[in-house]
Amino acid sequence: MLKHCSPCSANGAGLYNKKGASFVEERYNLWSFNLIIVCIGLAAYSFYSNIVHTWQITPPNYILLIISLLAFTLGIFGFKDKRNWRTKTRSWLTIILSSLTSIALFLAVLFTFFFSSMGANEHIKTVNSPDDNYTIDFYRWDQGATGTFGVRGELNGPLWFKKRIYIQRRTEEVNIEWKSNDIVSINNHILNLNKGDTYGYQ
Numbered sequence: 001m002l003k004h005c006s007p008c009s010a011n012g013a014g015l016y017n018k019k020g021a022s023f024v025e026e027r028y029n030l031w032s033f034n035l036i037i038v039c040i041g042l043a044a045y046s047f048y049s050n051i052v053h054t055w056q057i058t059p060p061n062y063i064l065l066i067i068s069l070l071a072f073t074l075g076i077f078g079f080k081d082k083r084n085w086r087t088k089t090r091s092w093l094t095i096i097l098s099s100l101t102s103i104a105l106f107l108a109v110l111f112t113f114f115f116s117s118m119g120a121n122e123h124i125k126t127v128n129s130p131d132d133n134y135t136i137d138f139y140r141w142d143q144g145a146t147g148t149f150g151v152r153g154e155l156n157g158p159l160w161f162k163k164r165i166y167i168q169r170r171t172e173e174v175n176i177e178w179k180s181n182d183i184v185s186i187n188n189h190i191l192n193l194n195k196g197d198t199y200g201y202q
Contacts, residue, residue: 029078167200
């Protein structure tokens with residue numbers, strides 16, 4: 001006697017749940033939500049680190065924009081998971097949050113690119129400590145007729161990590177003298193990098 005195969009066996013019982021949603025769609029729903037939450041957390045820390053001038057350990061804004069767009073794309077696929085009200089709500093939250101985050105990050109990237117192309121943030125020089133343990137990038141910035149101008153120094157870390165350690169308004173020159181492997185004089189202002197000294201940031 002012939003035995004009939006069940007629909008589950010024919011279609012792959014391990015690929016679908018009781019509601020008919022594939023496990024891939026379930027993963028899209030969950031991954032997209034987690035991804036946008038991580039992206040928002042990184043963007044929030046990036047904003048915070050710029051305010052308090054601590055180490056900026058988040059990726060550049062254009063990388064966060066890519067992550068946000070990826071979360072949006074996965075969120076679209078995640079709409080196919082309609083098991084219950086939780087998954088539907090999660091899909092809508094993912095789309096809304098990723099859309100708003102993508103718009104904000106796109107404007108931030110556009111803003112940075114625009115002012116960099118206008119010469120408002122110009123790289124001056126890069127200096128290294130005698131033992132090459134510290135690397136500092138210096139930039140000249142200008143806010144135009146309605147603002148002021150000056151120079152800024154950023155201490156480089158691993159990967160894209162950096163920390164703003166020096167800012168001086170109404171000057172365009174940067175004179176560097178290393179007193180030791182850890183101590184540097186910038187326009188006659190002494191900073192001990194080992195102790196985390198900064199100048200111009202309150």
